[in-house]
Amino acid sequence: MAINKVFNSFKEAVGDVKDGSTVFIGNFAGPGGTPFFLIKALREQGAKNLTLVANTAGGIGLTLDYDDHRILFQNHQVKKMIASFPFSTSAKRPSEAEKQILAGEVELEMVPQGTMAERIRAGGAGIAAFYTPVGPGTVFEDGKERRYFNGRPYLMELGLRADIALVRAWKADTMGNLIFRGTQRQFNPIMAMGADLTIAEVDEIVQPGEINPNCVVVPSIFVKRIVKVTEKTDFPRHLETDFQVKEEV
Amino acid sequence: MAINKVFNSFKEAVGDVKDGSTVFIGNFAGPGGTPFFLIKALREQGAKNLTLVANTAGGIGLTLDYDDHRILFQNHQVKKMIASFPFSTSAKRPSEAEKQILAGEVELEMVPQGTMAERIRAGGAGIAAFYTPVGPGTVFEDGKERRYFNGRPYLMELGLRADIALVRAWKADTMGNLIFRGTQRQFNPIMAMGADLTIAEVDEIVQPGEINPNCVVVPSIFVKRIVKVTEKTDFPRHLETDFQVKEEV
């Protein structure tokens, strides 16, 4: 039977997320590469006591104002947040996550961004732990093992896995191979690798063979479910063309 | 000044390889993905006491018979070999490397293939060491630290870097972005990441922008020199087309 991982709705795709799950969410500073519709479906689905792993805790106010995973905090579904950039850049507009973290309702584990990326990649690659040169002599060393290699101090960091990864990609084939558009890629490929159940939200679903096999970024084996976005978002995107190239910039 | 990493000859591209260098060579079981012409140029260049890191030690006889890095052994340029598959599959046709290793002229460090790949990747990613589940309870544990994570034994393995990487790719742009064709990719991208001086042998060199930025496999920052193959090799390759797709296989 030919493999077909296409789900017809976001609701169905996140239907079985359990309370207490660890969830990776593709996310960086702006809306690019964030799986809005899966996040929205997860809010409707209602799983509680989630541990979220994402670059921000949502609603950081660095760019456009939009509904990302801040809605999971608004709906009180989060128990713990692992992030590198969890707080709003504006003291005047603290995010819902920030309020809950400062009130002690949500536990925060802050991780330097590169270490977070490497921990996720290690989790997906079957590596239990690794030594990074980032962090010795800072508060991020607390509770970690320091070890010297060639006279330079390194910290041991643990691989990080999730039960669920909600990722955003550009196109998928029905088997689950994914490609990305520009900086939409960010954490999405490594999060797809590191979860037991990876669900991808994409602009387009094509037949196997329609994506050039040399260009596949996430091999199908890492992706279990795919859902196509049908609703329009009003962010600026030029999906109809490849990136235009402006000379002399 | 626009970056242009194109060299006109293989000879020139390897001209400054120093005696005693550690050299990564893209290589797997067959000719695909092996930088023959760079290897040949390195033999002519003559650098001695090299430490080679490659999947095989050349001339393993698993597939076609061809001149790979076995010629560096024939020319007695190798002091140490790090490989996962160093020996000929035929006892009757031992490779030159095999003879030199058994005679004690060349030191051998054998590494399980996945550990070798991960060590190279770690070296390129600034990771000093990592814990892999592969190897506890075997002879490959000798001299290594064993550590348990979640009750499972892991071994600590060190990142591996090289002075020079000789890699094979399909196309490069003049800035050094690389793409690959099929299983030609193998060790080449991670070796490109892990060396101070990466030299790529390619079928075609194009202008910046001609490779789709979403499809770049090795970012230009990892590549210092590019040389185009002009001589024809007589291996079966269908370069004129993308991979044809045969249904029902």
Add this chain to the structure above:
Amino acid sequence: MDLTKERLSREAIAMRIAREFFDGAVVNLGIGIPTLCSSFVPEGMDVTYHTENGAMGFGRVVTDEDKAQWADIDLTNAGGQYVYPKPGMCFFNHADSFAIIRSGRIDISVLGVLEVNEKGDLANWMFPGRGVGNIGGGMDLAFCAKRIIGATEHTTKDNKAKIVKQCSIPLTAPHCMDMIVTDIAVIKFTAKGPILKEVAPGWTAAEVQELTEAKLIIAEDLKDIELL
């Protein structure tokens, strides 16, 4: 002991192993008999092959008559054999390839066997008698694939047992074997010891035991190997 008694062919061993595959399985096939398995997957069953050198979802090994049209040095399996391209295949680098293996995403790894002992320890990388060997990617697979199936003749060319009490050559991985399919038997490795589950047509459990150094437990439902 009648050493001339008919044994299964290499193809028949592969055929029996292919019966362990399932729809949607991700399978890695070692060099030798294991590679043959891909020819015996039932029509309509979708098995995805992974190869160490960085590909998944490719097709079978290219036949000799197809080589002129289909052989391409940039599309080979771990044994360096040409394989057919197939829609939905994809390529990745060696680190990602072993990330797939190490993170437990290979459902079945079919490996060649030199020695296996009662505990299911596998030794398959040191060439007997040559004092050298190639570890290759076999150790990563033996440690990390969800299920390891061995494919081998039951005895060496000079009729020595390959299923032994203690391995005499360096291990590939301890306690890794789930099952072994030989030219005379199917044996399952369990905490209690190796259980003889199936014998080749015409062979008795006693005859199989005679060619096996390890003590076999005879399955209550012992039966003949069925290939289809």
Add this chain to the structure above:
Amino acid sequence: MDLTKERLSREAIAMRIAREFFDGAVVNLGIGIPTLCSSFVPEGMDVTYHTENGAMGFGRVVTDEDKAQWADIDLTNAGGQYVYPKPGMCFFNHADSFAIIRSGRIDISVLGVLEVNEKGDLANWMFPGRGVGNIGGGMDLAFCAKRIIGATEHTTKDNKAKIVKQCSIPLTAPHCMDMIVTDIAVIKFTAKGPILKEVAPGWTAAEVQELTEAKLIIAEDLKDIELL
């Protein structure tokens, strides 16, 4: 001390820092003043920008008038700003992006500064007074880039020194700073201590020292900051 004395603009700070760039340099620009540097690279000099979110070789920040045509949420820098596409740019995942940083391939990292001390320790991630902060990718850059240049006003909004004896907030990285460019000075960090190399036009070394808690060494060849 005349606190109303004219200081350099944010653009002028960026302009001075851009003079440190060189042909072929790979540069990562932090949020704020650092981002402005890309506008002041001399004509004909090829500087490649890297951003944490997985891109290299893209162009400058898209101007307001160009947004209708060029803004794309899939082509942004680490601050979430739209940047122009450029021939030869490429994209990669977050692990690869920090592999580039961690392996020492960023020639110059320009970072914002909250505090820096005599030893060149940098503290720039904890919001003053809020008790919270965002570490982001700054720590990876501060530990691993070949050269760290700070970009900041010389003092806080309430005229407190940012160049201090001891940092009062958690460090981003110890001993990482190579140079800092402020609105009144250019200071180089050395084993002997911070050396005042340049002052803003109209400022004296004594005046700069007065706004600096750390003890500055005055360069023998102290000169006015030149922007072009």
